[in-house]
Amino acid sequence: MIIDKLRTRAARRAVVSLLVFAVLWELNARFLSKNVPPPSAVLAAWVTVVGQPDYWHSWYMSFTRVLGGFSAAMLVGIPFGLLLASSRTLFGVFFPVFEVLRPIPPLAWVPASIIFWPTQELSIAFVTFLGAFYTIVINVIGGAQAIDPRYFEVARSMGATRWNVFRRIILPATLPSIVVGAVVGMGITWEVVVAAEMISGGGSQAGGTAGGGLGFLIWSSYVGGSYELIVLGMISIGIAGLISSELLRKLGVYVTPWIQARSS
């Protein structure tokens, strides 16, 4: 009951704060910074594009790239992190390389990626993958190394095999860190995909904004001089990122129910 009340209160506050923000922006655009398109104009632009399949195709393209790169990063990053955390030898062999490559920003990989990969689509996917990969691996290693050694001792004394220790101790104990890594990694993936789409000119699509994704939508609107569309593209990305983080967080709560249980 109390929680419901708090929730409606939080929702009301969110609506109010967004409205106030929009009003201030509108006033600013109308009277102070005349170069900035006001929200009313952006809304009008949205009404015209919302029916066009090209706009939604941009969403689709960006989402596909994010999901592809992110999934690949999870699929490779989680086992890689767990391996490094559970074997001192593998850690010694791989971690130095990992640590040298990690500080390189994913965007610095864009030119090399375009040269190395046969298609633009693959090079964007690769850069997106890198964006999430390092964060996920670091979180998995950190989570797995922080497991209380008593859990292993208890499990061993109760007769758990190595596989059981992995499946029933290491994996669930690391899960909260995996969720954190995934949520942060997802955010980075959106940053990276948008920049990659701008730089690479929207992937394999030669003409139009259709195949380019939301990043390319912004870029081509800039080149074409339609400022409303720039802002519309930005807001679209904000919403897209919000949706994916929220979904991921929900999923995270679902797979780690004991974390939620403790805090309530």
Place this chain on the structure above:
Amino acid sequence: MSAVLPGIGDGVRHGAIRIEDVVKVYGAGADRVIALDRCSLAIDPGEICVVVGPSGCGKTTLLNAIAGFHPISEGRIALDGETLCDAAHPQAEPSSDRIVVFQNGALFPWKTNLDNVAFGPIVQGKLKPAQARDKARAMLAAAGLSGIEEQFPGEISSGMRRRVEIVRALMNDPKVLLLDEPFRALDALTKSVMHEALLEIYYRNKVTIFFITHDLEEAVLLGHKVVVMTTRPARLKRVVPIDLPHPRDVSAVTSKRFRELLEEVRSAVHEEARKSFEVGEREGSS
């Protein structure tokens, strides 16, 4: 609970521990520290043996050696006549016949209380998961812990957690329970509830219990004997047999005999605590 049970661990056949001249040395050269110096101790089947002594005296070292978490340097530890570890095989194999309950608890936070209790038989393949859960449910109920099965350990009180953990240990039909200050972090009230709960559980499923504590009242209340260890390097200073009648409950602390035994243990420990304090002072000033 009316009849006074005669003898120690009445009817228990398994769980005799023999500790013979066990030495444990950490480090080498100048950093060499002797943690255990020729410790010998015999614990009978079904006996509650409580070990007390100054901090850092090697109580936990001994427990870890029995559990198989750490190797010994010399000597021999045997369970029911079978060698667990000796000079040739310094580290015992951890096994479900010797289960440890830790100081701060080590229930798996990601498993429900029921799945925590059912863990042992499932990973050992002794029972199918459904059967293991049925047995776990029955054992939790017998320990007065119904209703928390589907909750996570983080959702119940620390006293309950400790009881769940003891039930989890007993699910494995261990010969020996190794308790390392299991009630240390609890408040006095919860602690006395836990003492009764432990005694009740013990009278229902008699196993040998190796119990480490700093709390001397707890030691005298629970133990068939109290072993006082010396300050480092740890030896056995005294073994005080506790001849209070069984079954006991917390009202035993009001008896005259309890006070006498407590005083006996206290004076032995005090002497050691003093020595260890002086050693600490000397080492601190040098």
